[in-house]
Amino acid sequence: MSEPIPAEARPHGAMRSLTPAQRRQWQENTLHSPRLRYGIPARLLFRLEDVVFGRGRSVPKFRALEIINRVAYQAWEQAAYYLAGKLQERSARARQLHDTVEVDRAEQDNEKWHVLILDELEAAEGGQESWLRFRLLPQLIAFAVYQQFWLMRVFRPSWAYRFNADIEDHAEHEYAQFVAEHPEWDDRPFQSLAAPEYGTYDSLADVLRQIGDDEGVHKRISLDRLTRAR
Numbered sequence: 431m432s433e434p435i436p437a438e439a440r441p442h443g444a445m446r447s448l449t450p451a452q453r454r455q456w457q458e459n460t461l462h463s464p465r466l467r468y469g470i471p472a473r474l475l476f477r478l479e480d481v482v483f484g485r486g487r488s489v490p491k492f493r494a495l496e497i498i499n500r501v502a503y504q505a506w507e508q509a510a511y512y513l514a515g516k517l518q519e520r521s522a523r524a525r526q527l528h529d530t531v532e533v534d535r536a537e538q539d540n541e542k543w544h545v546l547i548l549d550e551l552e553a554a555e556g557g558q559e560s561w562l563r564f565r566l567l568p569q570l571i572a573f574a575v576y577q578q579f580w581l582m583r584v585f586r587p588s589w590a591y592r593f594n595a596d597i598e599d600h601a602e603h604e605y606a607q608f609v610a611e612h613p614e615w616d617d618r619p620f621q622s623l624a625a626p627e628y629g630t631y632d633s634l635a636d637v638l639r640q641i642g643d644d645e646g647v648h649k650r651i652s653l654d655r656l657t658r659a660r
């Protein structure tokens with residue numbers, strides 16, 4: 431049996447806990463709110479993702495997007511250590527940089543549950559997806575996006591936050607529409623290995639709404655950092 435993980439070391443669950451009715455409300459609001467005006471890096475990435483993973487919304491595509499979208503937080507954590515190490519003195523600025531790592535980690539951990547749930551969903555669908563297209567290419571794109579985020583965070587933090595806000599806004603709207611395309615998911619029970627930490631949900635639609643709301647929280651954190659970086 432594997433060693434039990436102490437409660438305090440357990441990674442974060444959902445970014446905020448909502449009721450099923452609040453999650454439905456999130457979906458309604460998102461479907462009726464305009465998307466951000468995406469910048470060039472985001473538009474290029476979304477176009478590439480449409481070419482590689484297909485234009486329509488599918489479980490394998492959302493799984494690939496989760497693999498790619500989480501690397502911003504990994505890159506920022508690493509960039510913060512680099513920036514803190516470069517400082518001449520251990521000042522409030524150094525402490526502040528280390529504090530950003532905590533938030534980056536919380537978001538990274540949250541994205542990890544998204545990947546696990548999408549992995550489970552993909553396995554349940556039982557499709558035989560191409561290894562090159564849905565396993566290797568997401569990793570390669572994630573690797574390239576990681577470099578982009580590291581460089582932006584070190585040299586132009588406002589670009590990094592803008593790019594990520596676009597990615598998260600895109601993810602939030604895509605989840606809202608994906609669930610809207612599948613009304614049958616409201617009747618499909620949700621069972622997941624993520625449940626002890628990520629929580630229990632009424633249905634598959636309900637948990638996907640929670641994931642979409644998490645992406646909205648990630649977006650707002652980046653927009654908030656963007657205003658402070660300017």
Ligand SMILES: [Fe+2]
Pocket residue numbers: 496499541544601645
């Ligand atoms: Fe996510």
Ligand SMILES: [Fe+2]
Pocket residue numbers: 499541598601644645648
């Ligand atoms: Fe996210």
